[in-house]
Amino acid sequence: MVFYKYHGTGNDFIIFSAMERGEPFLSPQEIAELCRRHTGVGADGVIFACPPRAGGDAGMRIFNADGSEAEMCGNGIRCLAKYLYEREGIRRDRIFIETRAGTRELLLTVEGGKVREVDVDMGFPEFGGPDLPDSVEAGTPVEVTLDLPGGERTEALCLSMGNPHCVVFVPHVERAPVEAWGPHIERHPYFPRRTNVEFVETVDEGHIRVRVWERGVGETQACGTGACAAFVASVHSGKGATSMEVSLPGGRLRIYADPGGHVHLVGAAVEVFSGELSSGWMESP
Structure with a gap:
């Protein structure tokens, strides 16, 4: 299994392509083991580049270092945008990535064929919902x-x-x-x-x-x-x-x-290295 290691402002991720398989193909235990700093590749999370299902350019499935799945990650999606442009041939400076928190629009600044910076439209902040305490006043944190x-x-x-x-x-x-x-x-x-x-x-x-x-x-x-x-x-x-x-x-x-109230996140993404997992990598010596 070929992987790519990226970081966005020091927040680091292992990226796999699931474009052909369609879905993530590692278990939560395997993801947790991969993210370990001393016995795995080492990362804050694992990202799978997936085929789009709602008209976007690609999908993102992201998992935390403990194997649990997250809805969205601002640094991770910038890394994925760079990966898609440079490794998956999606050579556009405006792309749409589908996440569990909705589809996000990303504007890529490209220099010399490399993505230097990414502006992510993170959408509107939300001040209520099942994941938050009950709100007393609507429209505010x-x-x-x-x-x-x-x-x-x-x-x-x-x-x-x-x-x-x-x-x-x-x-x-x-x-x-x-x-x-x-x-x-x-x-x-x-x-x-x-x-x-x-x-x-x-x-x-x-x-x-x-x-x-x-x-x-x-x-x-x-x-x-x-x-x-x-x-x-x-x-x-x-x-x-x-x-x-x-x-x-x-x-x-x-x-x-922006004038419409959407929050934008702007920053760089860096490819650190690529590699291939050895067979039996999870087996204890």
């Missing part, structure tokens, strides 16, 4: 108070970017209790299918710093939907402008809202 280990409490804003997010504003993101609070909030009863957690420091109205605890993965170098959720929470709380730079441990992304 859900405000909750969370009880935490050690008797601590924190205020948070909850929303969906195709997948659930819980945003916590902190004074200093480098000192944020990501490892302590992240797994607790991820599995809080407010979130029936768990949630991603963003710890956000406001630098100024055009710049935020973010660390992300990803559902089914742990802390990652970056998270595209998480950066978008942090942006939306910042705008709705009066802390941010409608175009912002988001600094994450793996690099920087640009997030903006």
